[in-house]
Amino acid sequence: MNSPIRERAQLAQAHRIVVKIGSSSLTRPDGRLNIPALRKLVDVLAEEVLRGKQIVLVSSGAVAAGFVPLGLAKRPNDLATAQAAAAVGQSSLMATYTDAFRAYDLTAGQILLTAADTVRRHRYRHVVQAFERMLELGAVPIVNENDALATSEFRFGDNDRLAALVAQLVRADAMVLLTDVNGLYTAPPTTPGAERIPVVHDLRDIQGVEVTGRGSAFGTGGMITKLQSAEMAMVTGIPTMLTTTGNIGAALRGEDVGTWFVPSSNRTSRRKVWLEHAAQMTGRLIVDSGAERALRERGASLLAAGIREVRGEFAAGDPVEIVSESLDMIAHGIVGYASTELPQMLGRSTDDMRKELGEDYVRSVVHRDDMTIVSPTVTDVITGNGLPVAD
Ligand SMILES: Nc1ncnc2c1ncn2[C@@H]1O[C@H](COP(=O)(O)OP(=O)(O)O)[C@@H](O)[C@H]1O
Numbered sequence: 001m002n003s004p005i006r007e008r009a010q011l012a013q014a015h016r017i018v019v020k021i022g023s024s025s026l027t028r029p030d031g032r033l034n035i036p037a038l039r040k041l042v043d044v045l046a047e048e049v050l051r052g053k054q055i056v057l058v059s060s061g062a063v064a065a066g067f068v069p070l071g072l073a074k075r076p077n078d079l080a081t082a083q084a085a086a087a088v089g090q091s092s093l094m095a096t097y098t099d100a101f102r103a104y105d106l107t108a109g110q111i112l113l114t115a116a117d118t119v120r121r122h123r124y125r126h127v128v129q130a131f132e133r134m135l136e137l138g139a140v141p142i143v144n145e146n147d148a149l150a151t152s153e154f155r156f157g158d159n160d161r162l163a164a165l166v167a168q169l170v171r172a173d174a175m176v177l178l179t180d181v182n183g184l185y186t187a188p189p190t191t192p193g194a195e196r197i198p199v200v201h202d203l204r205d206i207q208g209v210e211v212t213g214r215g216s217a218f219g220t221g222g223m224i225t226k227l228q229s230a231e232m233a234m235v236t237g238i239p240t241m242l243t244t245t246g247n248i249g250a251a252l253r254g255e256d257v258g259t260w261f262v263p264s265s266n267r268t269s270r271r272k273v274w275l276e277h278a279a280q281m282t283g284r285l286i287v288d289s290g291a292e293r294a295l296r297e298r299g300a301s302l303l304a305a306g307i308r309e310v311r312g313e314f315a316a317g318d319p320v321e322i323v324s325e326s327l328d329m330i331a332h333g334i335v336g337y338a339s340t341e342l343p344q345m346l347g348r349s350t351d352d353m354r355k356e357l358g359e360d361y362v363r364s365v366v367h368r369d370d371m372t373i374v375s376p377t378v379t380d381v382i383t384g385n386g387l388p389v390a391d
C-alpha cells in the first residue's frame with residue numbers, strides 16, 4: 001500500500017469536497033455513458049457522505065447520455081445538436097445518479113450553471129444560497145454546465161474550470177479532479193519516459209511539462225483545463241487532487257496517488273480569479289502608457305482620460321480586456337459604461353466630463369476593485385511564454 005504523505009492529510013481531513021468527474025471517465029469507447037463507472041463513483045462518494053463529509057459532485061456526461069436516445073450514431077460536434085443531446089442526456093444522467101445515491105438512502109439534486117450565473121453579483125449570491133441549503137439538508141448537489149442553454153460565446157465548455165468556480169462558491173476545503181490518468185505527468189502518459197509529478201507547489205514546478213489540450217476522444221479540455229482549474233483553486237487557497245476514479249478512495253485517505261496541488265499563501269479574491277481565468281471578455285479597451293503604469297504600478301482605477309480606443313460591443317457590467325497600445329494584455333475588468341457611451345468620454349478628464357456630460361460620467365471606467373492585473377497563466381508557463389516572478 002502507498003504511504004500517506006503529510007501534506008495530503010489535508011485531503012483526508014477536508015470536510016467539504018468538490019469532486020469533478022470528466023467525460024473520459026464516464027464514457028464507454030463507443031461514446032455512450034458508462035453506467036457501471038458512474039455507480040462505482042457513487043459507491044465511494046456515498047460512503048464519504050455517510051461518514052459525515054459534504055460532497056459536491058461536478059459531473060460531465062450529459063452529451064454522452066443523450067445522443068443514443070436521439071437516434072444519433074455518434075457524439076455530435078455541432079453546438080445545436082450537442083445542446084439537444086445534453087438536454088436529453090442530463091435528465092437521464094441525473095436519474096442514474098439519483099437511483100445510485102438512493103441505494104444509500106441519500107438524496108441527490110441537480111444544479112445547472114451557465115457562465116453568466118457566476119458573473120453577476122446577485123446571481124452569484126443565489127447560487128451560493130442554493131448550494132448551502134442543499135448541503136445543510138444533507139443532499140448531494142450534482143452540477144453540470146447548463147449545456148442546453150449555454151451559448152458558444154458564453155460558456156465554460158469544459159467542466160474543469162467550472163469545478164474550480166464551484167469549489168470557490170461553496171468554499172470547499174479541497175477539490176478532486178477525476179480523469180483517466182493518475183495525475184499530471186511530465187509529458188502525456190503514453191510518451192515513453194513520462195513520469196507522474198506527485199506534488200505541485202507553484203507554477204514553477206510544472207515549467208517544461210508537456211501537455212495536450214485534448215486527451216481522450218470524449219474529454220474536452222485535456223490537461224490544460226485541469227491545470228487551469230487547479231491554478232484557480234490554488235490561488236484561492238483550495239488544494240486540489242488530480243487522479244483516476246479508481247484511486248479516489250486512496251486519495252481521500254491521503255495516500256501517494258495522483259498529483260497534489262498545494263494552495264498558495266497569497267490568496268486572490270474569488271471574483272478576481274473568476275475575472276482572470278473564467279470570464280469571457282466581451283470587449284477591449286486600449287490604453288496609453290500612462291494609464292498602463294497607473295494600473296500596473298499603483299493599482300489605480302482606469303479613467304477615461306487614459307483610454308485610446310474601444311473595441312467590441314458591450315454593456316455596463318460586462319467583462320473587458322484592458323490592453324496596451326501594442327496590444328499586450330494588462331488586465332481584465334468589469335466595465336462601468338456601455339461601448340456606446342465610451343467614445344464621447346475617451347481621453348477626457350473627469351472635470352471636463354462633469355461639466356459637459358454630467359455627474360453620471362465622473363465614475364472610473366473600470367474600478368480597481370473590479371479589475372485584476374493578468375499574470376502569466378499556467379498555459380503561458382508550460383508553453384514558455386511567461387514565468388511567475390520569483391518570491
Ligand atoms: N502531461 C500530461 N499528464 C497527464 N495527462 C496528460 C498530459 N498531457 C495530456 N494529457 C491527457 O489529458 C487527458 C485527460 O483530459 P480529458 O480527456 O479532457 O479528460 P476529462 O474528460 O476527464 O476531463 C489524459 O487522457 C491524457 O492523455
Ligand SMILES: N[C@@H](CCC(=O)OP(=O)(O)O)C(=O)O
Nearest residue numbers: 022023060061062063159220
Ligand atoms: N457539460 C458536458 C461536458 C463538458 C466536458 O466534456 O467536460 P470535461 O469532462 O472536462 O472534458 C457534458 O455534460 O456532456
